[in-house]
Each structure stands twice: as structure tokens, then as C-alpha cells.
Amino acid sequence: MKEEKNKKQEKEEVTEQTIVEVVEEAPKLEFEEKPEEFEIVEIEKETKPEIKTDVEKWQPKTEVGKKVKVGEITDINQILDKGLPILEQEIIDVLIKPEHELLLVGQSKGKFGGGARRVFRQTQKKTPEGNKPSFSTYAVVGNKNGYVGGGYGKSKDTVPAREKAIRKAKLSVFKIMRGCGSWECNCKTPHSIPFKVKGKCGSVEITLIPAPKGKGLVVEKECAKALRLAGIKDILSKTSGQTRDKMNLIEACFSALKKLTKHKIQPEQIAELGIQEGALK
Ligand SMILES: [Zn+2]
Numbered sequence: 001m002k003e004e005k006n007k008k009q010e011k012e013e014v015t016e017q018t019i020v021e022v023v024e025e026a027p028k029l030e031f032e033e034k035p036e037e038f039e040i041v042e043i044e045k046e047t048k049p050e051i052k053t054d055v056e057k058w059q060p061k062t063e064v065g066k067k068v069k070v071g072e073i074t075d076i077n078q079i080l081d082k083g084l085p086i087l088e089q090e091i092i093d094v095l096i097k098p099e100h101e102l103l104l105v106g107q108s109k110g111k112f113g114g115g116a117r118r119v120f121r122q123t124q125k126k127t128p129e130g131n132k133p134s135f136s137t138y139a140v141v142g143n144k145n146g147y148v149g150g151g152y153g154k155s156k157d158t159v160p161a162r163e164k165a166i167r168k169a170k171l172s173v174f175k176i177m178r179g180c181g182s183w184e185c186n187c188k189t190p191h192s193i194p195f196k197v198k199g200k201c202g203s204v205e206i207t208l209i210p211a212p213k214g215k216g217l218v219v220e221k222e223c224a225k226a227l228r229l230a231g232i233k234d235i236l237s238k239t240s241g242q243t244r245d246k247m248n249l250i251e252a253c254f255s256a257l258k259k260l261t262k263h264k265i266q267p268e269q270i271a272e273l274g275i276q277e278g279a280l281k
Contacts, residue, residue, distance in 0.1 A: 047102045047119055049162060058090040068094050076147065077278060080175055089170040096143040096173070099229060100166050103138045103222045105246045120158055132156075138247055139165035141173065142229025146278040149173035150226065150254050152247065176230050177260040179275040181210035188274035189213075192234045195263065195273070199256025202248040203241035208256050211236045222246050223253045230257065231280075 060066045065088045067073045076095040079086060092098060106121030120135040136154035139162070151168025155161035179194030180187050192210045199206050206223070211234040217224040219237040227235060243249050265275065 141169040185212035190276040201251035209236040
């Protein structure tokens with residue numbers, strides 16, 4: 001009888017152990033999804049992430065890239081004036097040594113529609129398997145001396161979205177024109193823009209107006225980031241439409257800046273307005 005009792009006890013113990021094991025394993029699966037959110041918040045704090053591209057290890061694949069690597073092309077104007085395609089971001093890294101900055105295009109979740117501005121715009125797609133999140137962001141690139149570009153990046157995760165945006169921004173670099181078109185100033189140095197320009201994207205319309213020296217960048221904050229990277233020190237502006245859509249606003253700002261170089265200018269105006277194209281000499 002005693003032996004039988006022992007056996008029964010052993011069996012019970014074994015079954016108890018297995019139950020404990022099963023219970024321990026189960027809740028682990030539920031917690032796996034949560035840590036991602038914390039990571040996102042940490043990344044979002046940085047509008048200026050450190051991303052270094054290795055120019056020395058770069059092996060160019062395009063013709064323009066090879067010429068830059070060899071040293072045949074040393075000025076970005078040699079590429080932009082001919083309209084040659086820029087397909088490798090290292091070309092820009094070598095020629096103008098740009099700085100980058102991410103714009104606050106997204107919004108964190110909050111009650112009453114009052115979430116703080118974020119670097120990443122988070123969206124979700126409904127699928128049979130569940131919600132598939134994706135992240136998008138907008139980067140501005142410039143050398144603070146006449147050249148800027150902007151790019152949009154979207155991906156399943158934050159880091160590739162950021163890299164995509166910066167890469168696209170570098171590939172879309174263009175030249176701006178600076179001068180002093182302010183009637184209050186008349187100093188003939190390129191600290192502002194030479195004349196008034198308008199840009200539009202969606203419903204957003206922006207007018208950039210020359211400002212006198214010392215005025216600073218009187219524009220919406222995200223546009224100011226782009227103008228600072230372009231090397232403009234003083235400007236006035238006027239906007240209309242849905243300006244809380246930061247992506248349309250910044251696109252409108254870029255289309256205005258692009259119009260600067262498309263204007264026909266009389267030769268006597270160059271000296272009068274202190275017009276300088278691209279980098280200052
Ligand atoms: Zn001036």
C-alpha cells in the first residue's frame with residue numbers, strides 16, 4: 001500500500017510541475033510587442049541623428065560618381081548646371097559636406113488632439129493578421145551656403161525611414177540665389193533673397209519676402225530649419241492654407257526657393273541687389 005501511495009504522490013508532483021512550466025511560458029508571448037514603443041520615443045527625441053557615411057570605402061557605380069571619386073569633378077555646379085543625374089548620396093557628401101535635420105511632421109497620440117510634435121508620422125494599415133504600422137519622416141539637407149534639398153522617407157521601422165529620407169534629401173539638392181532685395185536695407189550683400197517669391201503645394205501657399213539685416217528668419221519653425229541650412233539669414237513670410245500639414249508647407253517652401261533661380265534677371269540688377277548664386281566666393 002505504501003509503495004502505491006508513493007507512486008501516486010510522484011505522479012501528482014510530475015503533473016504539477018508540468019502545469020507550472022506551461023503557466024510560466026504563456027505570458028511571455030503577450031509582453032513581446034510592448035518594448036517597441038519605448039524605443040520609438042527615444043529615437044524621436046533626436047531631430048539631428050548622427051549618421052556617418054564612409055566616403056573612403058565608397059565604391060562608385062555611376063559615371064558621375066566615378067568622376068567625383070577620382071577628382072575630375074570638384075564643384076557641385078559642374079553637375080547641377082549640366083543637369084547630370086545624382087544617384088549616389090556620397091557625391092553630395094564629398095562635394096558640399098552637408099548637415100541634416102529631421103522635421104517634426106508627425107504627432108504623438110494624445111487626448112483632445114493635443115499630442116506633441118514628433119519626427120515620425122505613424123500610420124497603420126488594417127490587415128487580416130492585425131495592424132501593420134509604418135513610419136514616415138521628412139529630412140532637410142544643406143551646407144548653410146547656397147545648397148539645400150529635402151526628402152521624404154517611409155518604412156516599416158523608424159531607422160530605415162530616417163535613412164531613406166536623408167538619402168533622398170541629398171539626391172534632391174539644388175542651388176538657391178541670395179541677395180538683398182529689402183527696400184529698408186539696400187546693403188547689397190547676400191544675407192536675404194533678392195526678390196519676393198511664391199510657392200505652392202496642395203492648399204498651402206507661402207510667400208517669401210526679403211528682409212532687412214538683423215531681422216532673422218520670420219517663418220514657421222520647420223521652414224526656418226530649411227532656410228537656415230540653405231544659408232539665408234533674414235526673411236519675412238506669409239502663408240495661407242492648411243499650414244499644419246508640415247510636409248506640404250515645406251514642399252511649398254522649396255518650390256518657392258527653386259523659383260529664385262528661374263527668374264530672368266537684368267545684368268544691372270545683379271550688382272544692385274547683390275545677387276549671388278550658389279556658394280559665396
Ligand atoms: Zn541687406
